[in-house]
Amino acid sequence: MSSSSSRSAATRAGDQAWTKMSKMNAELFNLTYGAMVMQLIRDYEDVQDVNQQLETMGYSIGQKLVDEFLAKSGVGNCANFREVAETLAKVGFKMFLGVVVEVTAWNAEGTAFSLQVYDNPLADFVELPPQYSGLVYSNILCGVIRGALEMIKYQVECRFVKDGLKGDEVNEIRVELRQMVDESFGEEYNEGA
Template structure:
């Protein structure tokens, strides 16, 4: 039997069970507001949103692999394209593009054409310095630590400890419409590839 081909982000998104978009947006907004109340410092809120996203990202990988049938990524460039064209469409219903690659192919920008997280949102002057959608940077960072350009995306049944390499990345906001820019742009930089350590030794 021929292998099942990869599914587009549009096809997956159209068939996924999902919450009401407006409810999702309002719930996220309430979460950010509560963090601002509890933590008071904007920098701490940015860190907390990134950590929340990281925790989500490492858990989304299994669902992504199971539903996308994406084939093996051969390098970091292809990995970034999969995130933008399949991942963002699959989970947020938006299209993203990958631009501004450096000469080494280890740093690029992901530009969102739309951002449902910011519907109904205006940042007050007291929130200067807040990266309202910093949860997205954490999601990307967490997901990339769980899959790699040497991992077989076509075999979602393989547990994470059998994957060869973990991709350590830095993900930062370059442009943010809520901060007066003309687009939502995330810079994704590959810092290093870390070989995974097996949790056990085969003594046989």
């Protein structure tokens, strides 16, 4: 019962955050991302390297984006990973991309879930040619999620398990919690010791 009411609260928070954001045309966003992916494809020979580079770029975005999220979303602390997932899907995606994302397929331990992205604003005009079937076109999203969650102490792994560009009816990103980042001191101090 409580979980369903918190879900709708997250949706409301997402809608409110979205209203406050400055907006721009989604197609220019879409085409800009396409131009960048094309550039990476020209620069790297292997599509796996392109996937990796997209993830890295996303990670760097996520680390900064989380600041804006915390400043503007009005969302408080999340008590557990489930709340993190709901907030990520209902507030985070909504606030920045204007789309609603569903959280599904929790594992028994509550450490892994799937995000179902029905409307992917990165891929509207995209058709993957056969020679790029290994390309995870929207992999930047995985990086963003990893970067953002790491900043709030959740170290996760993300990957696309379903991709609308490869014929799946929905985009699905699997998010798995690896470990909590140690709160007492940062990794850079660990390495020095």
